[in-house]
Amino acid sequence: DAKTTQPNSMESNEEEPVHLPCNHSTISGTDYIHWYRQLPSQGPEYVIHGLTSNVNNRMASLAIAEDRKSSTLILHRATLRDAAVYYCILRDRGSGGSNYKLTFGKGTLLTVNP
Amino acid sequence: DTEVTQTPKHLVMGMTNKKSLKCEQHMGHRAMYWYKQKAKKPPELMFVYSYEKLSINESVPSRFSPECPNSSLLNLHLHALQPEDSALYLCASSQVRGNTIYFGEGSWLTVV
Numbered sequence: 001d002a003k004t005t006q007p008n009s010m011e012s013n014e015e016e017p018v019h020l021p022c023n024h025s026t027i028s029g030t031d032y033i034h035w036y037r038q039l040p041s042q043g044p045e046y047v048i049h050g051l052t053s054n055v056n057n058r059m060a061s062l063a064i065a066e067d068r069k070s071s072t073l074i075l076h077r078a079t080l081r082d083a084a085v086y087y088c089i090l091r092d093r094g095s096g097g098s099n100y101k102l103t104f105g106k107g108t109l110l111t112v113n114p
Numbered sequence: 115d116t117e118v119t120q121t122p123k124h125l126v127m128g129m130t131n132k133k134s135l136k137c138e139q140h141m142g143h144r145a146m147y148w149y150k151q152k153a154k155k156p157p158e159l160m161f162v163y164s165y166e167k168l169s170i171n172e173s174v175p176s177r178f179s180p181e182c183p184n185s186s187l188l189n190l191h192l193h194a195l196q197p198e199d200s201a202l203y204l205c206a207s208s209q210v211r212g213n214t215i216y217f218g219e220g221s222w223l224t225v226v
Contacts (some may be wrong), residue, residue, distance in 0.1 A: 010143060032213070036142030043204050057136065093211075097209075101170065102147075102215055104156035 004088045006016040008108040020108055022088030027068050032091050034102070035062065035073050037084040044087065044104075047073065066094045083112045117141075118218035126224045129195060131211050135221045137188040137205030146188040147179060147215065149204040157204055163188060164210055195225045 005023040012018040024033065035047040048055055048062045050071070055062040061074040075082055087107040118139045127133045145164050149157040162170035163182040177199075179191040188205055191206070202222055208215040 033215075035185070036215075038157075041219075043206070043219050044215075046214045049213055061174065063205060085156075102161065106156060 004008065004090060004105050006088050006105065006108045008106065009111065011111045011113065012075075013076050013113050014080060018075040018078045018082070018110065018112075020075075020086050020088075020110065022072070023070045024088070024090055025069045027090060028092065030092055032093050033062065033064060033068075034089045034091050035060070036087045036104075037082075038087070038104075039081075047086070049090045049091075050082050054090075078110075078112045080092075080112050080114060083110055085109050094106065117127060117206055118216050120179055120203075120218035122221060124205055124222045126226060127192065128226055129197070130212050131195075132164075132191070132193045134192065135190040135203055135205075135223070137190075137207075138186055139207040139216070141207060141216065142185075143207035143209055143212070143216075145208045145210045145212070146161070146182060147204075147206040147208075148190055149206065149217075150218070151202040151204060153201075161190075172187065192223070195223075197225050199210070200224045217223055 030087050032049050034049040036044040037047050038044045048057055048060050050062045050064055063072045083109040087104050121136045147162050148160040150160050151157040159172050160174045161180045166182045177194045181189040200223055202220040204217055204220045206215045206217040
């Protein structure tokens, strides 16, 4: 899997939007951008994924740059429950890719202040 | 039911013991995974099973022995472990080419 770069930590206030950036300058055409998060003492949890277009779901939005070299996970109104480590991961979904593998980077520790 | 269940939640074992971690899912997923996570580090892939056959072994030492007896169950047999093997062991499952991987809450292993 191609490498991603994320800030080590970020802080936000409750009920405010949070923008979590991810750089992936070596992304290939068949790489999907996935986001997972891991709450304290729990296993990772799927958040969202996308290829080229921006994506929305009930948890978050994913904004993908036009050149696909960066993306931003947007939490529209942070709650205390959103405090977690957020992982941006590239998964090669091409026919020759090892698409079973989900390789985690260091992630961003998000702190939400009340 | 989108749940991956792991047992036990906590395990303490001596270096000469033999123990097993168990994982179960009833989502009809045919890909199952073992990850290892040390404190304050990201999860690291250990093994992947696809259609009950081992498809990826990330050069894991033989003291860890995975087993997939059927499409719902995944075991990790542990023997002659070292204290540095103490970690959180995460099981996960997905459709074979699915986008979403579902993780269990993990089994905390302490080797003494």
